[in-house]
Amino acid sequence: MSERLEELQTKVESLGLQKIQRHIFLCADQTKPKCCSYEQGLASWKYLKRRLSELGLDEPTSDPATLVFRTKANCLRVCCAGPILLIYPDGVWYQQATPEVIEQIIQQHLLQNQIVEENLIVTHRLPQAYKET
Template sequence: MSETDPPPYFQAHVFVCCNRRPEGHRRGSCAAKGSEALKDYMKARAKELGIPGIRVNQAGCLDRCEFGPAIVIYPEGIWYRAETREDVDEILQAHLVEGGRAHRLMLTERDVAKKG
């Protein structure tokens, strides 16, 4: 960030993959795994918790559906898999309230789809 850049509008941007592929697609899709409901819950829960300066957004394909429902949080670029509301609560608390990481739910460099 340059010293002449304006301050960020949000302190954190949370993108939840809500991509939907056709039923039976070899890569699956986050929407078929319940990501849309989890995104709605995450938005409502973040507001309930009063977490300042964040935005939870629906995203198209984040290219990690095999490991999803996939979530990525910027500016850090940390990736998570959230399958339940409890997972969402853990991510919100650990990452956005406490400033740490929900290590149990993190997607890492090992979680990359095989090409071909």
């Protein structure tokens, strides 16, 4: 195996890419803040990171598998009522994801599998485009 592939494989394992249960995208640190102020987006991002870490949800685990991946999105193209937060594979879009709302999303959506109706924009699971091997 080449050095590059070995490095890549090590990264895949340390991040636990094959154990991800949910992936959260949050509009923050935008080039052009439109859905919320730049400061609001960053405050939400910092809160999300901190809470996932405190709850151990950012660590790859096997039983139960609880790994939640998080990605700061420059813009999720909704561009109003932000910060906008999106959870896959659930396909759930949330508005006004302030730190308080993020805490609710963590407690209710991530830990109890219940949508936070008050901040729901829309749900849309992506169709499966290929067969898993």
